[in-house]
Amino acid sequence: MAKSKKKKSTISGRLICKNKKAFFDYEIVERMEAGISLMGSEVKSIRAGKISIVDSYCEVEKQELYILQCNISEYPWANQFNHSPRRKRKLLMHKFEIIRLGVKVIEKGLTIIPLSFYINEKGKIKVEIALVRGKKSHDKREAIKARDEARIRSRDDY
Helix, strand or coil, X not given: CCCCCCCCCCCCEEEEEECHHHHHHEEEEEEEEEEECCCHHHHHHHHCCCEECCCCEEEEECCEEEEECCEECCCHHHHHHCCCXXXXXXXXXXXXXXXXXXXXXXXXXXXXXXXXXXXXXCCCEEEEEEEEEECCHHHHHHHHHHHHHHHHHHHHHC
């Protein structure tokens, strides 16, 4: 019987935030890296760790990819030049990759969600996005059961 190969995260750099809920609610089909178009106050706020991506998702509009419902808190020292915390932000990817993602979302009923924000070795803020399929409730129960069994086995080893 062949083992299934799960791709590990390709993050190289400092992790800022991670969407832990996504790993429980969704089955990850494919992972990718994307840049993000940000304002100066957003960059400072992200570097301070004031970001939440729990309920966020990505959408393809007119051959462009956007991240929605991503909450980047206002930067307190930016006063009048501050940004809107939940505005729609553009993700930067090659056009053929965006079109391929859009086709998979339409044909296969998949969703695009952000998994994590991180700063790469060049100092740029990147987003790890994933093409996902929603889990059913029985799949979630199986995941909880497997996690509990692993916890019991690790306790017995000591």
